[in-house]
Amino acid sequence: CCIFHVAALNTMYEDRESWVDDHGLRDDGNGMRYVFALYFAASTVTTIGYGDVRGISTEELVCQVFATIAGSCILATLITVIMSLVKELNASQMRFKRKMDLINTFLKAKDLPLPLQRRVREYFMFLKRYQLGRDDMEDEKYLMSELSSKLRQEVALHINAGIVRHAPVFQGADESFVA
Structure with a gap:
């Protein structure tokens, strides 16, 4: 955000065209330009950019490329972490389901009385809980x-x-x- 804004300021001081000109912000204060730069950074990092605020000068384009790469890496990392958590949760649930299947098979094979079977199942549910x-x-x-x-x-x-x-x-x- 700050780098994109500074790149625009440098471009403006050299009297070259910038994204600031695209949005008619040359005569506005730094605050409004900074809000647009913040919007650019947020939309680029979270959605890989809408394209409505885009760099024009070389400096701005370099910032845009790095912001897009950073956004892609952050998104990929986030998805990987979430998938890992879901996979571990599913693995844990599957282990417990297999354990309960094994317990049920054992209880039926040994022909234990139903009240005792229920108590054994409740015990393992307690342990899981x-x-x-x-x-x-x-x-x-x-x-x-x-x-x-x-x-x-x-x-x-x-x-x-x-x-x-x-x-x-x-x-x-x-x-x-x-x-």
């Missing part, structure tokens, strides 16, 4: 092992409070007993 895969569980074990025993107990109680409170064994028990 809280992102507790094998690696995460190893990290959690390591972090917990680094805590003092009292602090480890407090953290474990806080993390597992919801599970413990809903366990049938603790139904109706005093809150201080459960804690």
